[in-house]
Amino acid sequence: MNDLDALEQINLNAAGIDIGAEEVFVAVPKGRDEESVRSFLTFTADLQLLADWLAACGVETVDPTAPYLWITAAIFPAARADLCCAQFGTSS
Numbered sequence: 001m002n003d004l005d006a007l008e009q010i011n012l013n014a015a016g017i018d019i020g021a022e023e024v025f026v027a028v029p030k031g032r033d034e035e036s037v038r039s040f041l042t043f044t045a046d047l048q049l050l051a052d053w054l055a056a057c058g059v060e061t062v063d064p065t066a067p068y069l070w071i072t073a074a075i076f077p078a079a080r081a082d083l084c085c086a087q088f089g090t091s092s
Contacts, residue, residue: 013060026050032057 009029018025024047027037033053040050054062 011061013058015054015057015059015062017062024050026054028054028057028059032059 012029014029016027020042022042024040024042025037026040030036033056038050038053040046
């Protein structure tokens with residue numbers, strides 16, 4: 001057992017996102033895809049692929065790095081509102 005295994009999962013359908021200037025790194029729960037961590041470029045087409053991947057992985061909410069919450073909203077337009085973080089401003 002490693003340190004991560006000791007952490008309790010609160011939302012089993014959440015993904016973590018680290019948003020950079022040129023790349024977005026995303027982690028989904030283990031077992032949702034062969035690769036649980038992927039990176040995407042920040043171009044619109046790549047962000048749409050990201051949204052599709054999250055939906056295919058059964059992700060219902062995302063937890064972005066706090067300074068970039070507005071980018072998360074841009075990644076998930078109204079048609080993908082089901083994936084937007086429901087708790088904006090609560091990330092640390």
